[in-house]
Amino acid sequence: MRELACDVAIIGAGTAGIAAHAAAAKAGARAVLIERGPGGTTCARVGCMPSKLLIEAGRAVHDARGTGPLGVTTGEVRVDGAAVMRRVRRLRDDFVASVFEGLDRIPQDLRVAGTARFADSTTLLVDDHTRISAGAMVIATGSTPSLPPPLRPVADRVLTTDTVFEIETLPESLAVLGAGPVGLELAQAMARLGVQVTLLDPAGAVGGARDPKIAACAADLIGAEFDLRLGATVETAEAADDGVRLTWRLASGDQDSGTFDRVLAAAGRPPNLSDLDLGAAGIALDEDGLPDFNPRTLQCGTAPIFIAGDANQEHPVLHEAQRQGWIAGGNAARFPQVEAPPPWPAFALVFTDPQIAAIGRAFDAEAARDWIIGETAFADQGRARAMDRAAGLIRVYAEPEGRLTGAAMVGPGIEHLAHLMAIAVQEGWNAATFLDRPFYHPTLEEGLQSAVKAVAERTGGTR
Template sequence: MRELACDVAIIGAGTAGIAAHGAATKAGARAVLIERGPGGTTCARVGCMPSKLLIEAARAAHDAREAQPFGVVAGEVRIDGRAVMQRVRALRDDFVASVFSGLDAIPEELRVTGTARFADPTTLIVDDHTRIAAGSVVVATGSSPSLPPPLRPVADRVLTTDTLFEIETLPESLAVLGAGAVGLEIAQAMTRLGVQVTLLDPAGSIGGIRDPKIAACAASLLGDEIDLKLGATVESAEAVGDGVRLTWRLESGGQETGTFSRVLAAAGRPPNLSGLDLAAAGIACDEDGLPDFNPRTLQCGTAPIFLAGDANHERPVLHEAQRQGWIAGGNAARFPQVEAPPPWPAYSLVFTDPQIAAIGQAFDAEEAHDWIIGETSFADQGRARAMDRAAGLIRVYAAPDGRLTGAAMIGPGVEHLSHMMVIAVQEGWHAATFLDRPFYHPTLEEGLQSAVKAVAERTGGTR
């Protein structure tokens, strides 16, 4: 067995692991990166990037169909499903290749291929071929899609986000289980590409939205396109011909069935921790298999073990995984001295059309009684009307003194408006501070300006 010694061992070469390696190396540590494959990061291979490629194909089809209000008469829109998926894979592979290109800069002797497990808190065994003695360890093993129990009898016919983008062409019909960000994005994209889609979720809202007004607006706007079945719990699945028949129970107590060419399980991605033998490292886990860790230092108890990215399930989005990797890698290199930087504001985006965002303090019905809430609709927003996209709602939250604490929004261009808002929340701006910034006319950003102005008017902070 090969023996290898290092200051920091990093398990996983995804977004968090790559960042951790960079941070540890910058801190002067000898860092070893372990990857079991296929590599290329969740984002580039099966997440952010291929899903956006599918969404952009759907946007092109939708825009072509909806040009008539502008006096543009388009011909018949025909979808070549095989060409759509070929482009998704081709560009996806380019993104993955760029990740591998970056990894090539790491010396070969500091990269180990295989599945790692703990022998003790600072010793790792990789596939029985390499023993690594480390000063500290960063666990950045990522996550994998879950398969709901009712789908297990037909598992060979079920797609996940790890397999969806490998299909040769678009299916005739698709059931999507899970109305979170990923399920919602894929459901709308597939609908716009001509697939008959039914989206099922036992919850009463979509996209993880907690603000009831934004949730109702989202369900109304997206439900006009998608066959949306909220409060629907899938109870069974059976193979029928080349497809799958699902049976689900409604919140009202009724039961429905549907037969689909394919089924997509988009019900979450639990962390990849089960094969690590954390018990051998002295790390106790809860009933869900998650170890206790400090969300700021990312350290597991007092052990020289740090948990970063999707592996800790704290905030499974790329920008957080990258930052967590950097924090974990730096702390692992400095151990036992560790730093606890303040957390970034919570921030989530759903790339539907219209887009959905939640920033900062999440809506809470009881606490909201003490908040100042500014609200504005896109229905009469000038630029949105010019774009023929005048639908949506912005809700901005503030403390009684006008300090901006969060927001939820659905509407056009929300990916850009939400970036403005998250900076304001992170910097602790008051409404008056936000308004003392230039807003060009006519832009969608003026809609956010109006919502913040509504806060300022109630706190005496507007001109």
């Protein structure tokens, strides 16, 4: 067995692992990166990027068919499902290739291929070929789609968020299980491309929205494009010709069913931890098998082990995975001296149309009794009306003295408005400070300005 010694060993070469390796190397550590494949990061291979490629195809169809209110008449719009999926894979493969190009710059003697497991807190075994001794470790093993128990009898007919982009063409009908951000995005994209979509979720909200007004608005606007069944729990699945027949229970207690060409499981991605033998590392685990770790230092207990990215389930989004990887890699290199940077404001985006965002403090009905909430609707927003996109809602949260603490939004251009709000929350601005910034006219950003003005009017902060 090959013996390898290093300062830091990083398990996983996804977004967090790559960032951790860069941080450790920058701190002067000899860092080894372990990857069992297929590599290329969740974002580039099966997440952010291929989903956006499918979303953009759906948007193009929707926009082409929606020009009538603008006085523009177009001809027949046809969708070539095979061509759509070929483009998704072609550009997806380009994004993955760029990740591999970056990895290729790491010296080969600092890269190990295989599945790692702990022998103790400072020793890893990689398959049966390499033993790695390290001063500290970073766990960045990512996540894998879960398969809900009712779907297991027909697992060979079920798509996951890891396999949906490999289909040769679009199905005639699709059931999506899970109305979280990914399920909602893919359901709408598929529906716009001509697929008959049914979206099922036992929860009562879409896209993870917690503010009830935003959740209701999002469900009304996005759910109008396909068959949205909130409060529906799938109970059974069985093969039916070349498809799958599902039976589900509604919140009312009634039962319903349907037969679909394909089923997509989009009900979460648990972390890849089961193969690590964390018990051998002496790490305390909770009832779900997740390590007890400090969310700021990312250290697991007092061990020289850090956990970053989707593996810790703290914030399973790319920008947080990159930052966590950087923190974990730097702390592993400096161990036992570790740093605890302040957290970024919570920031979640759903790339549906209209888009959904939540920034900063999450809505809580009881706590909100003491908040100042500024609200504005896109129905009367000038630029949105000019774009024929006048639908949606912004809710801005503030402390009684006017300090901005968060927001929830659904509407056009939300990905840009949300970034402005994230900066305001991180910088600790109050409503008056926010309003003392230039807002060009006519822009969608004026919608956010109006919501903050509503806060200012209630806190004496208007100019």
